Amino acid sequence: TPFEAAFHASAERHERVWTFCVIVMLALLTIGTMFYVVRDYGLVSATGAFYTDPADPAREAAFADGKIVRTGPNAYAVYVVGRAWHWSPDVIRVPAGAEITFYVTSADVLHGFEIQGTAVNLTAVPGVVGSVKYTFRRPGVYHIICNEYCGMLHHAMVARIVVTP
Ligand code: CUA
Incomplete structure (x- = not known):
């Protein structure tokens, strides 16, 4: 019907x-x-404010730009931010024999800042700035790796330091 x-x-x-x-x-x-x-599980980077220090806006900006700053006749400051899964800047050019101060922080989870072939090894912690000084005696290419497990592409978190003669 x-x-x-x-x-x-x-x-x-x-x-x-x-x-x-x-x-x-x-x-x-x-x-x-x-x-x-x-x-x-830290597989996605939480973007946004990773390092805020209203008392030091210049430093905050340096991290945002991934800056390499000449601080003396033979001295440099390098501002490095780790985030899943890269370091920025990912290519750092400095001359051999210069005193380099690395300032290292993280934008998301813990990362391990290690320069292969050197004793440089510190943990990149969100909200905290770690620093280490190092002088590269020999020109060449050095690799910054991540030695703190940080997710899927942890192994691919590699940056280069090009040390010029
Ligand atoms: Cu970053 Cu492992």
């Missing part, structure tokens, strides 16, 4: 609407769960 046909059409429409709603809710739940899991 026409009445039954209309009833079935209406029932099918309701069924489709509810199926759609259930799929959307499941999708949201899945995405939400993934987001929290990923964030809690």
Whole structure:
């Protein structure tokens, strides 16, 4: 009968609407769960303010720019920020024989700042600035690696220091 046909059409429409709603809710739940899991395990970098020191805006800006600053006739300051999964700046050019002071912090989780082939090794901590001095005697390319597990691409977190003659 026409009445039954209309009833079935209406029932099918309701069924489709509810199926759609259930799929959307499941999708949201899945995405939400993934987001929290990923964030809690440090797989995603939390961007935003990583180092704030209103008393020292110049230093804050230096980190933002990944600066290499000449501080004396044979001295440099290098501002390095670690974040999942790179160091910035990722290429640092300094001359051999110069005294380099590295200032190191992190934008998200803990990273391990290690210059291969040297004794330089410190932990990059969000909100904290660590510093270490080093003089490269031999020209060449040195690698900054990350020695603190920080997620999926931890092993790919490599920057270069080019020491010029
Ligand atoms: Cu950064 Cu491991």
